[in-house]
Amino acid sequence: MSSGAPVRWFGVALLWLFLIAIASGGYMLLVQPYLNDKHVYSEYRAQYVKLAADAQLRGFANVPKLDESDSGARHQAAVDALRVLLTGGVTITEPITIALDSFSGYAILRTDAFRNELANQGLKLELADDGADYAKRLLALRDGRVQMATFPIDAYIKASAELGESPATIVFVIDETVGADAMVAYAAGIPTIDALNSPDTMFVVTPNSPSETLARVVMASFELPKLRVDPFVRASGAAEVLAALKKSKPNEKKAFILWEPYVTQALRVPGTHVLLDSGDFRGYIVDVIVARREFVLEHPERVRSVCEGYFRAAYQVRQQTGGFKSLVEVDSKALGLSLTPEQSEHLVNGVWWKNTTENYAHFGLQSGAQSSGTRGNVSRIEDSIRAIVSVLLRTGGITRDPTQGNPASIVYSAALKGMLESGFHPAGLIGQAASPEAMRSIGELQALTPAAWDTLAPVGRLQVERIVFARGTGTLTEHGKLALDRLADVLASFPRYYVTIRGSARSDGDAEANRALAELRANAAAEYLKSKGIEVIRLRVVAASPETGLAGTSGEAQTVTFTVGQVPF
Numbered sequence: 001m002s003s004g005a006p007v008r009w010f011g012v013a014l015l016w017l018f019l020i021a022i023a024s025g026g027y028m029l030l031v032q033p034y035l036n037d038k039h040v041y042s043e044y045r046a047q048y049v050k051l052a053a054d055a056q057l058r059g060f061a062n063v064p065k066l067d068e069s070d071s072g073a074r075h076q077a078a079v080d081a082l083r084v085l086l087t088g089g090v091t092i093t094e095p096i097t098i099a100l101d102s103f104s105g106y107a108i109l110r111t112d113a114f115r116n117e118l119a120n121q122g123l124k125l126e127l128a129d130d131g132a133d134y135a136k137r138l139l140a141l142r143d144g145r146v147q148m149a150t151f152p153i154d155a156y157i158k159a160s161a162e163l164g165e166s167p168a169t170i171v172f173v174i175d176e177t178v179g180a181d182a183m184v185a186y187a188a189g190i191p192t193i194d195a196l197n198s199p200d201t202m203f204v205v206t207p208n209s210p211s212e213t214l215a216r217v218v219m220a221s222f223e224l225p226k227l228r229v230d231p232f233v234r235a236s237g238a239a240e241v242l243a244a245l246k247k248s249k250p251n252e253k254k255a256f257i258l259w260e261p262y263v264t265q266a267l268r269v270p271g272t273h274v275l276l277d278s279g280d281f282r283g284y285i286v287d288v289i290v291a292r293r294e295f296v297l298e299h300p301e302r303v304r305s306v307c308e309g310y311f312r313a314a315y316q317v318r319q320q321t322g323g324f325k326s327l328v329e330v331d332s333k334a335l336g337l338s339l340t341p342e343q344s345e346h347l348v349n350g351v352w353w354k355n356t357t358e359n360y361a362h363f364g365l366q367s368g369a370q371s372s373g374t375r376g377n378v379s380r381i382e383d384s385i386r387a388i389v390s391v392l393l394r395t396g397g398i399t400r401d402p403t404q405g406n407p408a409s410i411v412y413s414a415a416l417k418g419m420l421e422s423g424f425h426p427a428g429l430i431g432q433a434a435s436p437e438a439m440r441s442i443g444e445l446q447a448l449t450p451a452a453w454d455t456l457a458p459v460g461r462l463q464v465e466r467i468v469f470a471r472g473t474g475t476l477t478e479h480g481k482l483a484l485d486r487l488a489d490v491l492a493s494f495p496r497y498y499v500t501i502r503g504s505a506r507s508d509g510d511a512e513a514n515r516a517l518a519e520l521r522a523n524a525a526a527e528y529l530k531s532k533g534i535e536v537i538r539l540r541v542v543a544a545s546p547e548t549g550l551a552g553t554s555g556e557a558q559t560v561t562f563t564v565g566q567v568p569f
Contacts, residue, residue, distance in 0.1 A: 048078050095124040096302060098289075099140055099149035101132040105175040105287050105351050106150050107324075107331035113316045117309030123302060134159045134208060142167035147295045148306060150174065153286050154213040154388050156410075160402035161392075168290035169412040170381060172307055173354045173362045177285045180260045180350030181214050182277035184267065186250040193275055193460030197224045200253040204233045204244050210278075210285045211238070211257035213388070216395040217284050218276060221490055223461040223561075229396065238262040245269060260350050261343035276459070279350070280566070281494045283379030283387055296412055304415040308424060311356045315426035315437070318355075324348045354378070355437040356419070356426055363413040365420050377439050379493075382407040387493060447537040448498065456498055456565030462490060467525055467560045474520035476528060484525060487562065488532035497538070497564035501526050504544045504559055518560075519543035525560050 048066060064078040096118070100106045108114055110127065118125045128146055130136050138159040140146045149168065151159075160166040183203075190196060196218070203215040212232070219227065235241045238258040242265055245256040250271050258266055266272055278285045289310070291303050317327050325348045332339045339347065360366040362381045379387075385407035392398040403409050426437065448456075465483040469475055476484070491499065503522030522541045530536055 052078075095126045096148065096306065097126040097128055097146040098306075099128045099130055099137045099146040101129055101150070102335050102337065103132070103150075103287075104328045104331060104347055105177070105180075105353070107327050108174075108310060108314050108317060108353070109150070110331055110334070111313055111317070111327070114309055114313035117312050118305065121302075121305040121309060123305055123309075132209070135162065138163055138167065141290070141292045144292065144294070146292070148289055148291045148303075151288055151290055152210050152213070153288055153384055154210060154284065154392065154397075155208060156288070156290060157385070157388055157392060157402060158208060158398055160410075161398040161400050164402075166402050166410050168292050169296060169410050170288045171291045171296075171303060171412050171415055172289050172310070172359050173378075173381065174287040174289060175351050175353045176282070176287070176378075177210065177259075177278040177350055178352045179277045179279035180263070180347060181210050181257070181285055182259075182263045182266075183214060183218065183255050183257050183275045184245065184263065184272050185255045185275050186248070186252070186271045187273045188250040188271060189252050190255055190275065192458050193218060193222050193224075194458070196222075196253075196255065196275075196460075197226045198253050199226055199228050201227055201231055202233050202254050203231050204235055204241050204254060204256045206237055206241065206257075207232070207234045211241070211259060212397070213284060213391070214276070214278060215255070215257050216391050216397055217281060219395045220391040221463055221494070223463045242266055245272070260347040261339055263350075264343055264346045277350075280459075280496050283384040283493055284391070286379075286384055288381075290410075291412065300414060303412075304418055307415045308419060308426075311359075311424075311426040312428070314353060314355065324351075324353060352440075355440075356424070357437045357439050359416055360420055361439060363411070363416050365413065365417055377441060381411055385410065387489070445496070445498070445535070445537060448540075452567075453498070453500075453540055455568065457568045459497060459564045459566055462487065462499075462562045462564060464562055467521070469521055469524070472517070474517070474524040476524055481528065484528050485532065488529055488534055491529070491534050491538070494564065496566050498540070498566065499529075499534075499538055500540050500542055500563045500565065501529075502542045502544050502561050502563065504561065515543050522560050 048064075052064070066074060066078055098109060100109060115125045128140070130140070134151065134155045137146075137149050137151070138156070141149055142163070142165070148171070153170070156166075156168075156170075190201075201224075205212045205215050215232070218224075219231075233244070233254075235244060239262065241256050241258050242262045245254075245266055246269060248254050248256075255275060256266065263274075263277070267274070289306070291306075296303055317324060320326065322329075325344050328348055329339060329341070329344045332344070354362070357366065358378050361378045364380055364382075385403060389398075389401050389403060389407075393401065464487050465479075467483055468477045468480040470477060491497070501522045503518030503520070503525075519541065522543060526539045526541050529539060
């Protein structure tokens, strides 16, 4: 090989490297941008098709029209315009996760209407069903794995007390059960609540549920001194409680606390009846939405968007044919918990879904809430919290108050306040032209004739501290007034009940004088309750004779007792 051969091969190699460099540069400068543009165009085209279909489905006008010959830039501009149209200019944010369970009261949160309302505000909804594990739910809030969650107020208080902190705050009220939870028993064994007053009595409940709270409300409100400290038989859900009822003997001292649709099934068992249900009282079994405190501080606008989206979705349900009954039937079927039409009707009748106006009243932003001792359409949220904490503490449900005596510490009203001040209306109307949603009535009690009073179905004797009077008079002491203040709160929580105030006379001494003093003291207690807002039509005064008096043994102090009854169904 001549000496010039390596030089030639080197020149050929350089030429090839030069050609490859030109080809690579040409690809990068000409071909790759074209392919990138085509890929981007395809992406924008796919986004445009999806967004345009959504806009047309939802009735938006002025949807941009494009065809295959239009440039990628035009598709990009159209996609941007559609996003503004669909979200009102709100940029899509991180997903918002709400923890919940399969309770039918939460059905609105599972609707497409709610999901779409949030999408309109730029929020992507994710739901996390934890099977009603409230401790797990609270930890998820604390650790930031969910931003919002549903809770019965009692369950939130219990879980917070056990955790040692309250990482979330109540944003709005979803619903209140008004009959969907009930205490059922065999009439042969437990004919009235007073018959629960025995060391043999047992409550079959699902622990850490509203059914347990219902039992604790009974324990805290009625005079049951013989009931054991821990009367609970713990079951794994209402189905297991129902099975226990069916296996029990009619004369056993057992009460079974269930929720719909199991209440309806329990009442089909011969000999059973309802001792008390959640329609007999107010403010104890209330479901709410809570938001993580950090989320409220960092994103108050998103919290308000969830509120507004929820109430708009709820409004749509009310306007649809079938309303909440259809919603519950569809929702239960989707969850694999199909209900019969009868069960759906009983469930819907037992749940009071709260509208916007009722929430304003719950949070003290509008009139309509009951104050201490008075009947009202709804309970102030702070009053509900205070009452629930009291019941749980008095019956051993919790050992510490997670609110530290300040119920407002777990209440956030700014979102609802902003809605009210801006003239929010769930139909989408703004301002005075829109009629607000009605505040629904809980039903008014009627005045009773003497004969009607005698036909009331007995419920039980209320738990009241001894009412103290000045010696030999009908003058209430300050201690007696405090006891009646607490009783007025209890009576406000039980709006269906009529009250017989019985002054019991001593059996020794002057019988007529004792009877007159008993009547005087009963009347004094009645007048004080009236001054605290308890309607006069709910009260009847009776002076018992020494033979029938509840304190009719010689030498026992004269006292006043309070027995409640209701109109037979």
